[in-house]
Amino acid sequence: AQTVTQSQPEMSVQEAETVTLSCTYDTSESNYYLFWYKQPPSRQMILVIRQEAYKQQNATENRFSVNFQKAAKSFSLKISDSQLGDTAMYFCAFMKQAQGGSEKLVFGKGMKLTVNP
Amino acid sequence: GAGVSQSPRYKVAKRGQDVALRCDPISGHVSLFWYQQALGQGPEFLTYFQNEAQLDKSGLPSDRFFAERPEGSVSTLKIQRTQQEDSAVYLCASSLDRVRVLYSGNTIYFGEGSWLTVV
Numbered sequence: 001a002q003t004v005t006q007s008q009p010e011m012s013v014q015e016a017e018t019v020t021l022s023c024t025y026d027t028s029e030s031n032y033y034l035f036w037y038k039q040p041p042s043r044q045m046i047l048v049i050r051q052e053a054y055k056q057q058n059a060t061e062n063r064f065s066v067n068f069q070k071a072a073k074s075f076s077l078k079i080s081d082s083q084l085g086d087t088a089m090y091f092c093a094f095m096k097q098a099q100g101g102s103e104k105l106v107f108g109k110g111m112k113l114t115v116n117p
Numbered sequence: 118g119a120g121v122s123q124s125p126r127y128k129v130a131k132r133g134q135d136v137a138l139r140c141d142p143i144s145g146h147v148s149l150f151w152y153q154q155a156l157g158q159g160p161e162f163l164t165y166f167q168n169e170a171q172l173d174k175s176g177l178p179s180d181r182f183f184a185e186r187p188e189g190s191v192s193t194l195k196i197q198r199t200q201q202e203d204s205a206v207y208l209c210a211s212s213l214d215r216v217r218v219l220y221s222g223n224t225i226y227f228g229e230g231s232w233l234t235v236v
Contacts (some may be wrong), residue, residue, distance in 0.1 A: 004159075043206055045160070045227035091159050104150065104173065105225070107159030 002027045002094050006108035013082050015117050020067075021077040023092030023108060031097040034068065035105065036077045039089040048090070051075065082115045089113075119143070121228035123209050129234045130199045138194045138231040142211030149192050150225065151184055152208040160208055166192060199235045206230040 003026045013019040025034070036048040051059045051068050058066050063083075067076045079086055092108040122141040130136050142149050147168055152160035153176075162176040168189035177184070181199075186192040196203055210227045 043154075043208070043230040043232075045208065045210070047224045050224070093159075103148075103225075104162040104165060104176070105152075105160070107161070109157070109159050 002029070002032075002096065002106045004092050004094050004106055004108035006092055006111050008111050009109075010112045010114075012114040012116055013079075015082055015084060015115055017082055018078060018080045019082055019113065021079070021090055021092075021111055021113065023075045023077070025073050025075065025092070025094050027073070027094065027096065029096045033095045033097065034066075034075045035093040035095070036064070036066070036075075037091045037093060037107075038086075039091060039110070041088075045091070049077065079113075084115050084117060087113060087115045121209055121211050121226050123207075123228040123231050125231060126229065127232045127234075129236060132200060132235055134199050134235075135195065135197045136199055136233060138196075138207050138233070140192045140194070140209030140211075140228060142190065142192070142209070143226055144190075145213065146211035146226075147189075147214040148212045148225075149186060150210040151192070151194050152210065153178075154206040154208055154230070156205070163194070163207075196233075199233075201235050204233055204235045206232050 005024045032053045034051045037045045038048050039045050049059050049061045049064050058068050063080045065078045089110045091110045093105040095103050095105050124139045149166040151163040154160040164184045165173040166186040169186050181197045183195045208230045210225045212225045
């Protein structure tokens with residue numbers, strides 16, 4: 001079974017600064033996908049960024065980038081130029097590349113990020 | 118609508134009552150997922166449909182939980198004889214199809230959830 005661990009329950013950062021959210025996972029799979037989701041108070045999960053395990057290049061999406069260390073099973077999210085709207089819960093998630101059946105997401109417990117003005 | 122729609126948004130049920138939660142996925146989306154999110158936790162997988170076929174129900178916590186998607190679009194999650202530990206947000210998600218999820222950068226879209234409180 002796969003597990004996802006987010007060891008920091010809460011972080012805060014000043015507006016315009018950079019923050020890094022950590023995530024580790026455990027799996028015996030070789031092909032899989034990793035995700036960061038943002039969950040504002042409305043509870044809707046919004047995809048921030050995804051990484052395919054077979055790609056060596058780290059994914060980037062505007063102000064968001066990841067540091068994917070496959071051997072260490074680490075997948076951290078860096079948010080640059082933090083904005084007030086980044087305040088939310090952030091969840092790291094794992095999906096194995098299934099040959100059949102469902103591509104279910106396995107989530108960590110989440111981390112509350114607060115961006116202060 | 119443009120997104121995944123869930124109803125009711127909020128439900129208070131007395132212990133022992135049956136509840137039904139509805140999910141209207143994005144039009145044309147083949148895959149549909151249900152997740153349960155307890156307070157302070159990440160979402161946990163309940164069940165998965167591909168069109169009308171329920172291919173994975175390994176996450177359903179007990180036989181009190183039942184899900185269906187009879188015509189391959191709208192889905193209903195039913196909880197019988199609710200108990201306090203069923204209190205959670207129930208999230209529905211959909212995606213276009215399996216191949217697109219994995220290879221095209223398309224993604225799983227979530228609804229805003231149904232908040233269930235059992236008193």
